[in-house]
Amino acid sequence: MERYNAREAEPKWQAAWDAAGLFVARRDPDRPKYYVLEMFPYPSGRIHMGHVRNYTMGDLVARYKRARGFSVLHPMGWDAFGLPAENAAIERGVNPADWTYANIAEMRAQMKPLGFSLDWAREFATCDPEYYGQQQALFLDFLEAGFVYRKASVVNWDPVDMTVLANEQVIDGKGWRSGAEVERRELTQWFFRISDMAEELLGALDGLEAWPEKVRLMQANWIGKSRGLEFSFPTQGAPEGHATLQMYTTRPDTFLGATFAAISADHPLAKALAAERPDVAAFCEECRRGATNEEALEKAEKIGLDTGITVTNPFAPETPLPVFVANFVLMEYGTGAIYGCPAHDQRDLDFARKYGLAVRRVFVPADAPVDAADEYLGQEEEAFVPPKTEPVRYVRPLAGGARMTGQEAIDAAIAKAEGEGVGQGATQFRLRDWGAGRQRFWGAPIPVVHCPECGIVPEKRENLPIKLPDDPSFDRPGNALDWHPTWRHVACPRCGADALRETDTMDTFVDSSWYFARFTSPRAETPTIAEDAGYWMNVDQYIGGIEHAILHLLYSRFFARAMIATGHLPETAAEPFDALFTQGMVTHETYSTRDARGRDVWHSPDEVRRSDGGAALADGTPVAIGPSIKMSKSKKNVVDPADIVDQFGADTARWFVMSDSPPERDVEWTAAGAEAAWKHLQRVWRLGQEALAAGEGVAEETDALRRATHRAIADVTEAIEGFAFNKAVAALYSFANAATKSRAPRAERLAAMKVMAQLMQPMTPHLAEELWSALGGAGFVTDAPWPELDETLLVADTVTLPIQINGKRRADISVPVDADRAAVEAAVLTDATVQKWLDGAAPRKLIVVPGRIVNVVL
């Protein structure tokens, strides 16, 4: 019997599908449409197993939906702008465009042999001028509609390389290339007004029922709506223009526990003080050292400088509060000024103890002894942060009674502050505006011109795309667009005077915030075409990594709304992704040895021979086996999909990444697992051959094989619909086991194997096609409708009920499926094991859950 030869079959079927145009997406008014999209890749140069897993899932869905009669759009493109290309340019002197397009060609060549049912005619890269030119048009529309503006904001600045650093490029507060201490520096930048949409973006999350709950929760927390009090306290000793200090708090019920105030180093008052006082200036400088990311700020030691200024709390005027400049207050949130309530906030408590400030209690736990209500907290005690929903005992309420929930106390405090004209209830969002510009070469140029006469002038539409120059030079630090001899020098589009082009390029998140819309009409002369966007949008199923749960998805939701407002998308596309699935990573064991200095040296899986108890290099050196973690170059625990395709074929890789682990969880790649997948595919092929060679067979086995077939149809269908591809694989294993045992007549076995080909088609399309054709199936199995389920073949006559005695399973009985409660009870009571346990007594209770379980309580 001939083996299944993937190396021959796979390219053959790929060519045949291509020639038949099976995957070309067409608007078809007679069929429901289905748009399945996987997050498009960054063209790093090689595809990895994570890509294979992601695109196999999408392909499985696309193929299944086609079989179900949908007109399917399943496109692919490249998220092609970004830092790595620029780094390659700096390190190796290559042109970012050449580097990127070479990578794309390489990755496309690795992707095609996997047999994904993609409409390659729609392919584009975000660095194609045809794409980013349309993005520039969108930018101009957004500018006109007021979605874009400029303001000053803080960046990580490398003083040696004279460049802005990404957070990723800041290692322990130092620039990754220069090693210089990073500064925070203020630049005027482009922003998208996403915070204006905070309420809408938050509220609409409720409608996203086919999104993972955790993603919705993460987005909601990111948007961070809070209700609080905005108020101002009069100051003493502050410079002119700062007679009051504006503050915001989410816990106004702790007003009377305030013992200090703190402002950000970027606060106008801090800046005014710094101008006069060297100590304040020096301290503000110190606060600006280190990275800008929230994690570093939160983890950094809390430091402050007493300015000598005080503010008066109108509800406790007898003790003015000292005002500190502090490194943990963010200018971006609230008003950049807070008051500290050390008794009820651990961070404030640490700060108060460090600087010898009073710690005044406002409330105690509801069940605390009365003497715990001392005014001051003991040195050993931790801050008491109560839940908002449970009542606590207020020993120093601003308003309201002694026993309130936090929320009641907050509401009472806001009412009182408003009544006395001290402050105003206010809603705040944590969400900040989206910094849209980057001081980098390899991105879409922002299409505006700075004119000395007219100021900021949008480019003329007919000049789009504003292309990047193809001769950049990276021999000096900073943005290559700034140093280009001619590129930025243009005439003002409005007055014609000598003017300068904007050299900031767009954040790469902009590129990925609308590519899904562009796929509906990728060659159009406008960003979208109403007919196409109207037909294909929304994305019915979006699949990608959890790491994009917040930013990419939130920005895309914003963009969709802005595109509706500027006429580029239909009203119905405000939420562009109907369903979202976040898949887990592909992991692998790590292998390491130690060098002479005791440092780890990592080894790739193909350098290592794995045996029962351990692993060793080819020369016999033993290798330490580390935990299975995400495949990464630095740990060398990478398996190249191309090698797997060479060795076993695409179907083996596809089958393996769909098996075992649930799609949302990590899957561990193992050589043994890959081999097992390959063996199973061979077995399925063999089953087909055996069915073809089968003789008359045993007629009595017909029913059992039919039942197994329809059980498989039911289970695989349900598993695919529920995104439980590992269970679909398990159901197909079971079906193969049943088919192996079956001695049914030839015609029955052939029919069963045809269903096998249909059910396997979404996962292993090449094998399925080869099998289908060998069995004499008509046309392509890829083009065949999904098998029909006969539900009558799923029902059994009898059911086995487990019997528990006091909640522990002791026996089981077999009863007819339609047995009523009395019949079940009678059967239970006559069961030998039950009688043994009852020992002549009657049960205290008999719980019968029809069709599921019986519990006898003694």
Next chain:
RNA sequence: GCGGGCGUGAUGGAACUGGUAGACAUACCGGACUUAAAAUCCGGAGGCUUAACCGCCGUGCGGGUUCGAGUCCCGCCGCCCGCACCA
């Protein structure tokens, strides 16, 4: 630090809405076939105890709710992801 998630045999995992824990697979053990090996086919198996049945224990740890908890509640522990200029 803040936000989110996960934890089940040797291993990946299954278990519908609180109802037989361990489906399916890997690795392992035994058998058939073979001069032999590979491949293939058949069978076994959570742990302890036992000749076998029986029994006891068992879903990260400690409590709780329930006739019944992997699943629900409270408190811990460990690991992973995100934190706004990586994509």
